[in-house]
Amino acid sequence: MFNSFHNLADRQLAGGILTREDAQAILASADDELLELVAAAAKLRRAxxxxxxxxxxxxxxxxxxxxxxxxxxxxxxxxxxEILKYTWLKPEEAAEQAASGIRAGASRVCLVASGKGPTDRDVDRVATMVQGLKDEHPHVEVCACLGILKDGQADRLKAAGVDAYNHNLNTSESNYADICTTHDYADRVRTVGKAKDAGLSPCSGLIVGMGESNEELIDAVFALRELGSDSIPVNFLMPFDGTPLEGTWLLTPAHCLRILALVRFACPDTELRMAGGREMHLRSLQPLALHVANSLFLGDYLTSEGQAAQADLDMIADAGFTVLAPAGAAVPAAAGGTDDDSAAAGTVEPAIRRRGAGTGLAPNA
Structure with a gap:
């Protein structure tokens, strides 16, 4: 067992592998150890x-x-x-939405479509969008997230210029049947494998705060490590009214930091993204989380609004970080609460997205 979190970070920098005992200690760390934990994780992040x-x-x-x-x-x-519902955007609409994020500093555009998985016609539709997007913005990465892939579809996306494919494991294999019955955990693992086999960068992550135990969370993180995910988005449950998990508030800002630190220690050199729900669960600790995570989504999410895009950029700059430019060079970002015993204290309900894709209003970028 390590003597301190800094000792654990040094061990990781020397090529050590996080053990289950280590992971348990991270998640069970006391509040008065939180800053030490973040500082130790930050050594890995900055390295x-x-x-x-x-x-x-x-x-x-x-x-x-x-x-x-x-x-x-x-x-x-x-x-x-009461979310926005619409069928496929036209290619020019998708390009316009993507351009808004690129102008604001995004180096990766994530093209997402709801559904179990794409038809071959859907893949062709997305391929056309990607080819147009790459013509206009050749240095920007494109990640597709279209659901469970059939044989050959990943190769078609790769040929069209897609750089990465996102398909989250979401939770542990043992917990999966509790959150979904229309497909299974193995379907998700196979899709990530198909993406990797086609030469796409695998992006796979988690949703936390759904009632999973610490042991199930560790199982999920270790599964992502074994899967070899190049980027790991950590989503914090947004308990929308009208879904089975409405009213589920199980996370505190401090525990969200512990979860991010767990992923950083388990996968030190992997892109770690603080993703959906960060605003309502990390709250005022978002800037501190940037010392653990090295990636975020700018502005709005799929069906909910995020904080203002300029506020994201200001937060990055205020915390002493720079935005990674598409070509890999760093450019300065545009400048411009405390934890408690109750997980529900200070909660803010998800704001339904009413702007951007599928509307006549400008996106939050």
Whole structure:
């Protein structure tokens, strides 16, 4: 067992592998150890990513209308959440939305569509969008997130210029049946494998705060390590009204930091993204989380609003970090609460997205 979190970080920098006992200690750390934990995780973060923050931008190509029953999702079958619902954006609309994020500093655009998985026609549709996007912005990375892939679809996306494919494991294998019954954990693992085999960078992560135990969380993080995910988005449950998990507030800002630190220690050189729900769960500790995570989504999410894009950029600059430019060079970002015993204290309900893709209003970028 390590003597301090800094000792553990030094061990990781020397090539050590995080053990289950180590992971348990991170999640069980006391509040008065939190700053030491963050500082130790920051040693790993800076060793591999210096002072850069990778900015990603989401474009929701198709919203709602999903036949899957994932309990956490506002787009699920039977969801009563009052989200935007629309079918596929036109290629020019998708390009316009993506350009907004790129102008704001995004070096990766994430093209997302709801549903179990794409048809071959859907893949062709996205391929056309990607080719147009790459023509206009050749240095920007494109990540597709279209659900469970069939044979050959990853190769088609790669040929069109897609750089990465996102498909989250979300939780542990033992916990998966509790959050979804219309597909299984193995389907997700196979899709990540197909993306890797096609030469796409695998992006796979978590949703935390769904009632998983610490042991299940560790299982999920270690599974991502074994999977070899190049980037790990950590989403914090947004408990939309009208979904089975509405009213589920199980996270504190401090525990969110512990979870991010766990991922950083388990996967020291992997891009770690603080993703959906960071505003409502990390709250005032978001800038501190940047010392652990080296990536975030700018502005709005798929069906909910994030904090203002300029506020994100100001936060990056204020914390002493720089935005990673598409070509890999760092450029300065645009300048411009405390934890408690109750997980529900200070909660802010998800703000339904009413701007950007699928509307006539400008996006938050």
């Amino acid at each position: 591999h990513f210096a002072d850069t923050v990778k900015v990603n931008y989401l474009v929701n190509l198709k919203s709602g209308l999903c036949p899957e029953d994932c309990t956490y999702c506002s787009q699920r079958l039977g969801s009563a959440a």
